[in-house]
Amino acid sequence: MVVNLDRLFSRRAMKLKGSEIRELLKLTQLPGMISLAGGLPCPDAFPIEVIRECIEKIFDKHILNALQYGTTEGLPGLRKVLAARMSEKKNIDCEFHDIIITNGAQQALNLLGFTFIEPGDVIITGAPTYLGASQAFHAFEANFESLPVTDDGLDIKSVKRNLKRLQRNKIFPKFIYTVPSFQNPSGVTMSLENRIELLEVASEYDLIIVEDDPYGELVFEGDAIPPIKSLDRKGRVIYMSTFSKILAPGFRLGWIIASEDILNKFILAKQSADLCTNPFGQYIAYEYIKGGYLDPQLDKTRKLYRRKRDVMLEALEKYFPDNVKWTIPRGGMFLWVTFPKRINTRTMFKRAIGKKVAYVVGDAFFPDGSGHNTMRLNFSYSDDEMLTEGIRRLAEAIKEEMASFDLEETIMAELI
Amino acid sequence: MVVNLDRLFSRRAMKLKGSEIRELLKLTQLPGMISLAGGLPCPDAFPIEVIRECIEKIFDKHILNALQYGTTEGLPGLRKVLAARMSEKKNIDCEFHDIIITNGAQQALNLLGFTFIEPGDVIITGAPTYLGASQAFHAFEANFESLPVTDDGLDIKSVKRNLKRLQRNKIFPKFIYTVPSFQNPSGVTMSLENRIELLEVASEYDLIIVEDDPYGELVFEGDAIPPIKSLDRKGRVIYMSTFSKILAPGFRLGWIIASEDILNKFILAKQSADLCTNPFGQYIAYEYIKGGYLDPQLDKTRKLYRRKRDVMLEALEKYFPDNVKWTIPRGGMFLWVTFPKRINTRTMFKRAIGKKVAYVVGDAFFPDGSGHNTMRLNFSYSDDEMLTEGIRRLAEAIKEEMASFDLEETIMAELI
Secondary structure, eight states, rough: OOGGGTSSSSSHHHOOOOOOOHHHHHHGSSSSSSEEOOOOOOOOOOOOOHHHHHHHIIIIIIIHHHHHHHHHHOOOHHHHHHHHHHHHHHOOOOGGGEEESSSSHHHHHHHHHHOOOOOOEEEEEEEEEHHHHHHHHEEEHHHHHHEEEETTTEEEHHHHHHHHHHHHHHOOOOOEOOOOOOOOTTTTOOOOOHHHHHHHHHHHOEEEEEEEOTTOOOOOOOOOOOOGGGSSSSSSOOOOETTTTTOOGGGGGGHHHHHHHHHHHHHHHHHHSSSSSSHHHHHHHHHHHHTTTHHHHHHHHHHHHHHHHHHHHHEEEEEEEETOOOOSBBSSSSEEEEOOOOHHHHHHHHHHHHHTTTTTEEGGGOTTOOOOEEEEEEOOOSHHHHHHHHHHHHHHHHHHHHHHHHHHHHHHHHHH | OOOOOTTTSSSSHOOOOOOOHHHHGGGGSTTOHHHEEOOOOOOOOOOOOHHHHHHHHHIIIIHHHSSHHHHHHHOOHHHHHHHHHHHHOOOOOGGGGEEEEEEHHHHHHHHHHHOOOTTEOOOOOEOOOOHHHHHHHHHHTOOEEEEEETTEEEEHHHHHHHHHHHTTTOOSEEEEEEOSOTTTTTOOOOHHHHHHHHHHHHHHHTEEEEEOOOSOOBEEEEEEEEEEGGGGGGSOOEEEEETTTOOOGOOOOOOOOOOOOHHHHHHHHHHHHHHSSOHHHHHHHHHHHHHTTTTHHHHHHHHHHHHHHHHHHHHHHHHHHOOOOOOOSSSSSEEEEEETOOOOOHHHHHHHHHHHEEOOGGGGOOOSOOOTTTEEEEEESSSSHHHHHHHHHHHHHHHHHHHHHHHHHHHHHHOO
């Protein structure tokens, strides 16, 4: 008898589906393809020599600890230097015991799902929202209330209206998930006013806010807006971030700042999930911050990404048709394009691949499947020439797609 | 209003409890303490110079990939050299696509729980069984059927009897979890006959066997017994192992070999759990195997641990009272002590700590809370002198504990 797996899988496992988007992204590996689809940091932003120095320090000072099991909470030294930085740069009132280290920020999302979400529980996200977050919450069978994202981030009016509606229907959401700075995928940033108001609303309904802040340090111009966590005096905000964009993704290091009761649950959940985050990588991050390497490196990365954004914006101005709109992000790695309603970016994808350029279709970021006329473009990964050429190719695909519609309309008009 | 967390936590999170054992283990950090409690590999077994060489190779050849995100399945190169090794040394018929890399073997246990266990589902384990596994399965609210472990490993007669009983009661377990070689905590090994029979029983009831094999390479004498997976032709066995005991725990690297349908679910679950295992560490493991460093290193580690086991056995013979029994493991890192029924190792723990020696109380390894008269001793971590002195101190504590019982009995006898 062969194993009958359908009988053995859990319901949540039965519901897991392969990401269609990841299937599409496989096409971006074809030769000659320019991919504006991925979400990868630029290899030029990896501080290779600095990492080599940090590793030398590990071999000199910490090698036996770096090779052994570590505590589930994470390396105390790393949590200390992180806490100092979070206090100083982000005005988040915290000490090392308010921080735990995770296996990348994705694990923080997983711990959140594990700790808060029962099947059918409602959570509030933006529409669009980060794909990795919806996957993590989906894995624990959440129901999504996806609310509009405006140029000022998550639409606060809609949040209020819908919380009221949910309350009337005796539905009590578990948390509000938001990426307030340079959101993935839209690139937009929530204003300070909206951050303050969101915290007030969360307080009124006694809700948790999950503030996912992977891009907060990648500010290109103007002052950074204070994180919601810096305004929080009640332990209402769970703050999470990552080393993937300020050091390198390859060590899989993220962190969470939250109240003691919440962290204690996360620690127990993480203990059963993977015992601890890799200590060798944690020592690298520790030496990286302690050695004062982070700020100079961030300066370089900000300049590099700002230039790349400008190159993309310039190409968009030059090549894209007039009736297409895009966001102008003041930081981060992505911008967001909105087409006239008749354009479906999923349909258009094949045409773009034919022109050897790839993007992410926008509806992937809408838990409710809307957003058919949007797309995400990444400007951090490709070099300047590729960015310009990629946008030029994409514009060709767009114009052809629009022309095919015009032609269809002409034919329709003639048939009437 | 302060956040009312009890209303927000999931049921599974509400059930999570701090491990009492971990609290006890904190005592082992006191100055002067000899800990036979932990489960750490010996730092002398870390191939520090080899790791340095592997890292040099990474900087020479793979640094940009090692610092970037990797695929969820794991580094293809690492999976290839692992598959070749598993075929050659373990006679497991596999190729690289039959293997995925996990964030330590603990993540493999977590993926197993996520993918198979609904609240209340029954799983079968040994009694005693590995604590990390029971934590991982407990996190997904499993019900444990814990069956006796004999000198030949999981008691196959009991497995048969209880599967029949469960079937009569219309209870269908999800899987049988076992550590067949040099089990943590008992140190015992399942015979080949029992492995064959276990696979037959699993086939009869169409069940999955989870074979957790972290210590299989640490054979001190005699031939290694083939893994159950090497006997499996139906994709019935999920095999998992780790680099923690053959390289170092600090990179958090484990792997799973399983059938395609099961791996596909694990990959999706892992994608939402942490995207990928740290590529930098994976490249180290890749260069470690590819460079031919593993086998010489294993020879050293086996010799080191065999000597340590012998030192501990000699001390046990010399110092422990006659009415105490222990296992004689032919590999691994642990041995198991059984006392007369009247001894409770949890009660005795304080006395041992007073003598500055620590162990793990045996009942921690029994999901049903039995095993009060047992303890786990680790021989891999401490040096020879500490091992001998630790056992001497422990023997003192045991003799005092026994004497206190004798005294009590004398008093009781006089009172009658």
